[in-house]
Amino acid sequence: MKIIMARNEQEMSRWAAERIIETVRTRPSLVLGLATGSTPEGIYRELVEDHRINGTSYKHVVTFNLDEYVGLKPDHPNSYHTYMKTRLFDHLDFLPQRTHIPDGNAADLAEECRQYEKHISRFGGIDLQLLGIGRNGHIGFNEPGTAFDTRTHVVRLTESTRKANARFFHRKEEVPTHAITMGIASILSSRQILLLATGRAKAEALRRLIEGPVHPDFPASALKQHPDVTVLADASACRYLS
Ligand code: F6R
Numbered sequence: 001m002k003i004i005m006a007r008n009e010q011e012m013s014r015w016a017a018e019r020i021i022e023t024v025r026t027r028p029s030l031v032l033g034l035a036t037g038s039t040p041e042g043i044y045r046e047l048v049e050d051h052r053i054n055g056t057s058y059k060h061v062v063t064f065n066l067d068e069y070v071g072l073k074p075d076h077p078n079s080y081h082t083y084m085k086t087r088l089f090d091h092l093d094f095l096p097q098r099t100h101i102p103d104g105n106a107a108d109l110a111e112e113c114r115q116y117e118k119h120i121s122r123f124g125g126i127d128l129q130l131l132g133i134g135r136n137g138h139i140g141f142n143e144p145g146t147a148f149d150t151r152t153h154v155v156r157l158t159e160s161t162r163k164a165n166a167r168f169f170h171r172k173e174e175v176p177t178h179a180i181t182m183g184i185a186s187i188l189s190s191r192q193i194l195l196l197a198t199g200r201a202k203a204e205a206l207r208r209l210i211e212g213p214v215h216p217d218f219p220a221s222a223l224k225q226h227p228d229v230t231v232l233a234d235a236s237a238c239r240y241l242s
Helices: 009-026 041-054 080-087 109-122 159-168 184-188 200-211 219-225
Strands: 002-006 031-034 062-065 067-069 128-131 153-156 178-181 192-197 229-234
Touching: 002 009, 009 041, 009 128, 009 192, 009 229, 041 080, 062 109, 067 080, 109 153, 109 178, 184 219, 192 200, 192 219, 200 219, 200 229
Parallel strands: 002 229, 031 062, 031 128, 128 192, 192 229
Antiparallel strands: 067 178, 153 178
């Protein structure tokens, strides 16, 4: 696991965006795994800005998002469909049929999960997966205790995750109780992984990731079993690293 420390969030976002842009330029049909949440917002802004100025094209890029809430309509302001549309997809030349986000409204959620995995395989697997990290070590919505061999599945969200995500909703009660998420095994199948962390709120999680044992109690620790993971974090998130 390689660790790169940026001075601040802005620098982290710029470096991550540069890596994505470079990869898309050398491999236009890149299969890119995307995350939502606060951490990648600056990166998406950088990608939009680069597209506007330099015209980097995403026409051939295929994307797979990590997760989506169960029960929110795609056009709900807090759905990850809306997040991706407003932060990224509407501003670049992605082809809608090449962008994928789990359907949290599918009548048969288990079947949706199976189909999602099949789609990923059909495109040859994910080349580069972006990840954030939860304070409790979750990646995607894989909460502590998730087995490392899980593929895309439905999860019940923990209270701590619902509380953390309540900032995007009017009231905590509105935060959905379930989500569809790529599993830990799905994430580990990506060829390269870029884990992003910013701010002091993530410092303890980063310390546990780097210094702690590999154990399902801390899902991100599974990444230590992957041969090509880069952790890109700002100085605040690295404050407890020795
Ligand atoms: C988002 C996701 C989550 C977040 C994590 C960190 O698609 O899968 O695992 O990456 O909750 O969220 P932020 O970036 O908001 O701190």
